Amino acid sequence: MDGADVLERLRAWSTVPLIVLSVRANEAEKVRLLELGADDYVVKPFGMAELLARAHSAMRRQLRATSGEPVVKFGPLAIDFAARAVFINDHRVTLTPKEYRLLQMLAQHSGNVVTHQYLLREVWGNEHIDDTHYLRIFVRKLRRKIEADPTQPRILLTELGVGYRLVMSDPPAGPHTAPAPPAAAPTGVDNLSGQR
Numbered sequence: 001m002d003g004a005d006v007l008e009r010l011r012a013w014s015t016v017p018l019i020v021l022s023v024r025a026n027e028a029e030k031v032r033l034l035e036l037g038a039d040d041y042v043v044k045p046f047g048m049a050e051l052l053a054r055a056h057s058a059m060r061r062q063l064r065a066t067s068g069e070p071v072v073k074f075g076p077l078a079i080d081f082a083a084r085a086v087f088i089n090d091h092r093v094t095l096t097p098k099e100y101r102l103l104q105m106l107a108q109h110s111g112n113v114v115t116h117q118y119l120l121r122e123v124w125g126n127e128h129i130d131d132t133h134y135l136r137i138f139v140r141k142l143r144r145k146i147e148a149d150p151t152q153p154r155i156l157l158t159e160l161g162v163g164y165r166l167v168m169s170d171p172p173a174g175p176h177t178a179p180a181p182p183a184a185a186p187t188g189v190d191n192l193s194g195q196r
Contacts, residue, residue: 004036011037017058021046027161031115034162039112041162057111057167072107074155074166077146079107086146093145098123102138103146106156106166115163139164 003020010018019040020033030041039058042051070082078087084100086093095103101123106114120129128134139158143150157165 004033007033007036007038015062017055017062019051019054019058021051030113030162031117034113034115035117039109041113054111061109061111072110074107074110076148077155079103081107088146095142095145099138099142099145102135103142103166106164110166113159113163113165119163135164 003022007018007020010016017039018037019042020038021042021044022029023044024030025043034041039061040054042054071078071080073079076089078090079085080087081104086095086100086103102119105119105122116132116135117129119135120131123138124131124134139156140150143153143156146155147153155167157167159165
């Protein structure tokens with residue numbers, strides 16, 4: 001079975017964290033599978049430490065979604081969903097409604113790639129699904145407010161040609177060991193052929 005079919009079938013009944021592992025680096029294919037419901041997309045070859053970190057990130061997101069955690073932290077950034085408040089190093093940051101909505105969408109999918117199309121649809125509506133310049137402008141504004149150095153972002157990362165990713169902590173300079181995962185394990189689709 002093709003990996004895309006596996007994705008569709010799984011997403012019809014399950015929200016289990018799912019990471020695509022593939023040799024295909026084609027941007028359109030990445031976007032298509034992320035839109036079908038993949039939580040992340042890793043291109044081969046990849047380092048095992050990177051794959052484990054991405055798997056743990058997907059599992060943390062799933063754990064937060066099921067536990068309803070109201071406050072999430074990304075290094076110095078904290079978002080209180082209940083109060084709709086954003087803090088950097090415990091100091092409140094003022095965001096416009098659109099900036100907050102964009103950050104909220106990224107935070108709800110933290111650690112995972114969120115595609116341009118998904119963000120545009122959720123923040124600006126279907127009529128703006130191709131207006132990627134909106135995203136670039138608002139991501140730039142957000143980075144000025146939440147990043148220590150907006151030119152070298154460590155919280156709100158760009159996935160070239162695909163979308164953006166909000167990371168739980170500062171990305172390391174090299175290979176690293178991710179924190180211990182919760183009990184559930186993500187489903188990997190290998191080579192988009194359905195092999196796990």
